[in-house]
Amino acid sequence: MIQPHGGKLIKRIADNEERDFILSLNLKRIYIEKDEALDAEKIAIGSFSPLEGFMDREDLKSVCSHLSLKNGIVWSIPILLQIDDPSHLKIGEKVLLVDKTDNNPVAVMDISDIYKLNKKEIANTVFGTLDENHPGVKRLFSKGDYSIGGKIKLLNRPSFPNxxxxxxxxxxxxxxxxxxxxxxxxxxxxxxxxxxxxxxxxxxxxxxxxxxxxxxxxxxxxxxxxxxxxxxxxxxxxxxxxxxxxxxxxxxxxxxxxxxxxxxxxxxxxxxxxxxxxxxxxxxxxxxxxxxxxxxxxxxxxxxxxxxxxxxxxxxxxxxxxxxxxxxxxxxxxxxxxxxxxxxxxxxxxxxxxxxxxxxxxxxxxxxxxxxxxxxxxxxxx
CATH class of the missing domain: 3.40.50.620 (HUPs)
Structure with a gap:
């Protein structure tokens, strides 16, 4: 493993003109939970730097096994976009990530990977348990069995109290x-x-x-x-x-x-x-x-x-x-x-x-x- 990125912020936020253009396109929509909308925001503003999007399977595998991203940078938690059915999606296309709580198009995503999750393996390595009384395991198991990875760009800030x-x-x-x-x-x-x-x-x-x-x-x-x-x-x-x-x-x-x-x-x-x-x-x-x-x-x-x-x-x-x-x-x-x-x-x-x-x-x-x-x-x- 190598040392992280030296504190450099990687920001991915669309300006007004780019946002309006993206929203004018007839892109497929993926409706996401509030926690995922907030994760998209944190990726985009640099809170989760060096992440540029939701993790693909290789980053997930490396984080679970080695406490690092596939490039060797230390990272310890999966940041996933879980979905139920990916059959309507394909690698290489752009999609809108829409906050299902208020229909707010939060981000645009370039899909680079679509893969099935081994939830038990993730739970065991990340949380050390399969017990669904553990709130992190409960959250993982309650969401979709598939994940999509790819870079995102923020279009609108998600709403949230405070x-x-x-x-x-x-x-x-x-x-x-x-x-x-x-x-x-x-x-x-x-x-x-x-x-x-x-x-x-x-x-x-x-x-x-x-x-x-x-x-x-x-x-x-x-x-x-x-x-x-x-x-x-x-x-x-x-x-x-x-x-x-x-x-x-x-x-x-x-x-x-x-x-x-x-x-x-x-x-x-x-x-x-x-x-x-x-x-x-x-x-x-x-x-x-x-x-x-x-x-x-x-x-x-x-x-x-x-x-x-x-x-x-x-x-x-x-x-x-x-x-x-x-x-x-x-x-x-x-x-x-x-x-x-x-x-x-x-x-x-x-x-x-x-x-x-x-x-x-x-x-x-x-x-x-x-x-x-x-x-x-x-x-x-x-």
């Missing part, structure tokens, strides 16, 4: 330059902020000149926090406790894959594309249930080549009564009876019952907001 919080990679890079941030540490999350997150944020601000808090606001599993709640909770925390000159908050509208260590690599590459120099990886990164070893996401970075972004590894973080604050296993040796483990599961349970989680877990201002605005994702993952 898009006003998003910034393109080109925009974040410019903000970092304007602020004079030569080092930027990225923090990935899909949850509202608790005290352990705050501890990591503060360490990040010590490590780098800027902290980029970049929560996933795309499709998530049932029981996760609603994205608008996450974003507003972070705004409260930042406004109440952080130096504004050191922090940037923006959303990322892509789906959670819940692929544990492989998704940690994916998240790191994406944040590199946004201009970050450092990426935080904590306990059970992108995990769900007990499918992954809590520190598998640490180990995977020791097994792949340098991807051009420094990985900052953190271990167990908790509140210690004796120490009088949030600490980690590297800085505290007190017995368990003095320790409060900070669990988002416990926090969600308390909030769902209208109870205030202890201040050792959650800031009071954040707790007040979450109690008043408690809202979890209740839709099916698709």
């Amino acid at each position: 898009k006003e919080y998003e910034l393109d990679p080109e925009e974040t890079r410019e903000i970092f330059r304007e602020r004079g941030w030569k080092t930027v540490v990225a923090f990935q999350t899909r949850n509202a902020p608790h005290r352990a997150h705050e501890y990591l944020h503060r360490l990040g601000m010590e490590i780098a000149e800027g902290l980029f808090i970049h929560p996933i606001i795309g499709l998530k599993k049932e029981g996760d926090f609603d994205s608008s709640v996450i974003l507003k909770a972070y705004q409260i925390l930042i406004n109440s406790y952080y130096p504004h000159r050191k922090v940037l908050l923006a959303g990322l509208s892509t789906s959670m894959r819940y692929a544990g260590p492989r998704e940690a690599v994916f998240h790191a590459i994406v944040r590199k594309n946004y201009g970050c120099t450092h990426f935080m990886v904590g306990r059970d990164h992108a995990g769900v249930g007990d499918y992954y070893d809590p520190f598998a996401a640490h180990k995977i970075f020791d097994e792949i080549p340098d991807i051009g972004i420094k990985i900052v590894k953190f271990y167990n973080v908790f509140h210690c009564d004796r120490c009088g604050g949030i600490v980690s296993e590297n800085t505290c040796s007190h017995p368990e009876e003095m320790i409060t483990k900070i669990s988002m599961t416990k926090i969600r349970k308390a909030l769902s019952e209208g109870k205030r989680p202890p201040s050792t877990m959650l800031r009071e201002e954040v707790a007040d907001f979450l109690i008043e605005n408690f809202n979890l994702v209740t839709e099916d993952y698709r």
Whole structure:
């Protein structure tokens, strides 16, 4: 495997004249789900650089087997366009990708490959399980048995809640330059902020000149926090406790894959594309249930080549009564009876019952907001 593309953004966006011309053609239409529409957008604006389109079979095979694209560039997650029946399609033709939720023609695609998927093999290699209780496996199995690969060009942005919080990679890079941030540490999350997150944020601000808090606001599993709640909770925390000159908050509208260590690599590459120099990886990164070893996401970075972004590894973080604050296993040796483990599961349970989680877990201002605005994702993952 070779090192990634050096941070170069590969952008594929049609200008107005090209878009109007493409839309005037009588192209076949493929109706896609919202998560695929968002993936098309992220490919086009450079979030998923060096991808230029949805993966063909050789890239998929290489990603599953070698954690790299067929050209050797490190990549860890399949980015697929699954369909039920490809019989009306042929390699070499252009098609419109249309968001089925609002009939919006999102992108044009040049089909370079049409192939049947071995879903069990993908699930085993990417998620490490065939259990359909795993939300990533569920998503893979619920979609079509075939995939089409090929370069895409964005025609229209897909609609999605909280898009006003998003910034393109080109925009974040410019903000970092304007602020004079030569080092930027990225923090990935899909949850509202608790005290352990705050501890990591503060360490990040010590490590780098800027902290980029970049929560996933795309499709998530049932029981996760609603994205608008996450974003507003972070705004409260930042406004109440952080130096504004050191922090940037923006959303990322892509789906959670819940692929544990492989998704940690994916998240790191994406944040590199946004201009970050450092990426935080904590306990059970992108995990769900007990499918992954809590520190598998640490180990995977020791097994792949340098991807051009420094990985900052953190271990167990908790509140210690004796120490009088949030600490980690590297800085505290007190017995368990003095320790409060900070669990988002416990926090969600308390909030769902209208109870205030202890201040050792959650800031009071954040707790007040979450109690008043408690809202979890209740839709099916698709």
